[in-house]
Amino acid sequence: MKRKIAAIFAADIAGYSRLVAEDEEETLRRLASYREVIDDFIAKANGRIFNTAGDAVLAEFPSAVDAVRCAIDIQESLRTRNMAYPPSRQMSFRIGITIGDVVERNGDLLGDGVNIAARLEGLAEVGGICVSRAVHEQVANKLSVQFADIGAQEVKNIPTPVHAYMVAMRREDGTYATPKVKKPASKLAAAPVWMWPLVVAVVSVVAILVTGFLYNTKLKQTVTAAVAPAATPSAAIPSAAPAANAVAPSPMPTQMAKAPMAPMSPAAAAMAPMPAPSPSAAPLSGKLAADSVPFINERIRSYLAGDYSASGDYKAFALNIGGFTGAALNQPTEEAARNMALEQCQKRADAAQSPRRCELYAVGNDVVYTHGKPPMPPQPWVRHDAMTERAFAPKDFPMVRDPAKVRLENMFVPAAKSRAIALGPGGQYFMVLGASSVDDSARRSLESCGAIAGVACLIVAVDDNFVVPIPTLLRITGFFHAASNASIVADARAEVVRKLADGMGWNAVAVGTAGRPGLGLKAADEQTAVNSALADCAKRDRDCHVIAVGPFTVGPTN
Secondary structure, three states, rough: EEEEEEEEEEEEEHHHHHHHHHHHHHHHHHHHHHHHHHHHHHHHHHOOEEEEHHHHEEEEEEEHHHHHHHHHHHHHHHHHHHHHOOOHHOOOOEEEEEEEEEEEOOEEOOOOHHHHHHHHHHHOOOOOOEEHHHHHHOOOOOOOOOOOEEEEEEEOOOOEEEEEEEOOOOOOOOOOOOOOOOOOOOOOOOHHHHHHHHHHHHHHHHHHHHHHHHHHHOOOOOOOOOOOOOOOOOOOOOOOOEEEEEEOOOHHHOOOOOOOOOOOOOOHOOOOOOOOOOOOOOOOOEEEEEOOOOOOOHHHHHHHHHHHHOOOEEEEEOOOOOOEEEEEEOOOOOOHHHHHHHHHHHHHHHOOOOOOOOEEEOOOOOOOOOOOOOOOOOOOOOOOOOOOOOOOOOHHOOOOOOOHHHHHHHHHHHOOOOOOOEEEOOEEEEEEEOOOHHHEEEHHHHHHHHHOOOOEEEEEEOOEEEEEEEEOOOEEEOOOHHOOOOOOOOOHHHHHHHHHHHOOEEEEHHHHHHHEEEEEEEOOOOHHHHHHHHHHOOOOOOOEEEEOOEEEEEEOOO
16 A cells, blocks of 8 residues: 555545436447546546546546646536536536545545545535645635635534635626525534533523413514524636647647647527537547648648658657647657657646646657547638627637736737637637638638637627627626527427528527517628617517627626
8 A cells, every 4th residue: 555645536426326217228328428528537637537436536646736737627628518508417526636645555545635625525515626624725816716614614524614715707698606605514613411400400491481481471473583694705717728828839850830720610600509519439440641630730641641750760750739748759769759749738738737648649650539529519610790890909809807808918919810710619719820721720720719608609899899799788698509508499490590691791689588589680780780679579479688699698787
């Protein structure tokens, strides 16, 4: 047995027994799909799963930063996948993380660190993350994450209270939920044995006096005492998947190339439904084909097709989803080639403060990448429409918080063309700057954003313009999926999808209390589309309100 200090990650599904009881086959199928996502993120963050039981996952990480970043990525990705299901069938995990001393035995980990992580998982909100004070101290100044202090918590089978913190998670509408502060459990100190007779006597006397008082005054009303809840500190968390640096070093052995920029998807310029979440793709394998390598620019692609492919002896190629790469040729051993490629790639990523780890993509001419191709929307990725295009303004960029808008102002606006920004349904975004073409920058931003989000993203901006309709009359809350939107009555969704298929001009969708939709199509401006949708809805429903404008769901501006 070996002792060590490790960051311990514990995850479990909320309401798993109910989900199984309602539909065992479908629940087990989705659990397998969701586990692929979790296992993938844990591997990317250098974690190791050391135990599983049913719906539970236990993993260790070399650092608390890796564990918390991985947990956030998992919750964001699974929340996106849950959007495709009604609330009653959504499969949400709770995650607990601590740092502790553990004992390793036959690959398994035992000890208080594992037990405390499991108890913290029980304290977490559905779809949320709860961490110990030790983790909070390690992470607070290293990640752009905010916490709500829930104080010391009494937990089962742990002799001393555990001081815990909740991580603020993003809601489906793009805002951030403030974690509910749980009142710290307190334990009355045990009174000495000799005091109990005195306590009983005092209580008895008080009870008699109170009873007599109530009887004499004929009190007829019941007084209820309300305990005011503890104040909940505001907590917010930026997107779990931050945008990558605009300019990413390329994997040429001696050079670094600027990241290119690409066009936008049809769904981005139109109001056609966005692609639904899909399960993780199978790992890539086979012979290296330069044309199919994701995240890289055309200069690196040419290098792979030329110098790399022609080289003999031991060689390797590494990359990360931010577009950073490393290559090693003519090495004495395969292990030396692997190590050099990874080291070169990671040095470039670290220099640019990329949060993503580098991984081997190819060893020799064989692909060894453990992840599938990133999800991509259908082409064309960009469709220019004079009625909806307008000048890019960072303050109007949808679904991101103010720090991200400042970053766009400082990095995207002054950057060289070609440049593009892809946006994910959970508020993830990725920008590529200074590319050789719009097509290249669009492809790379979509690939990286899709790999981070786990679902297809859309191009929101190209060079100096927004290339999708950006609503300003109502608040943007998410992506619009007409085919699965629960606000629209089921038998009308297919017709809505069909009518929105063209997507040009301003389009709006309104619904009433019965879920009957009204559409405003191909309008010259947002107000006209909104008015037309409300008028159309009023013909077949009542109390109509607008739920979508362009490719986005919308709500009141507050």
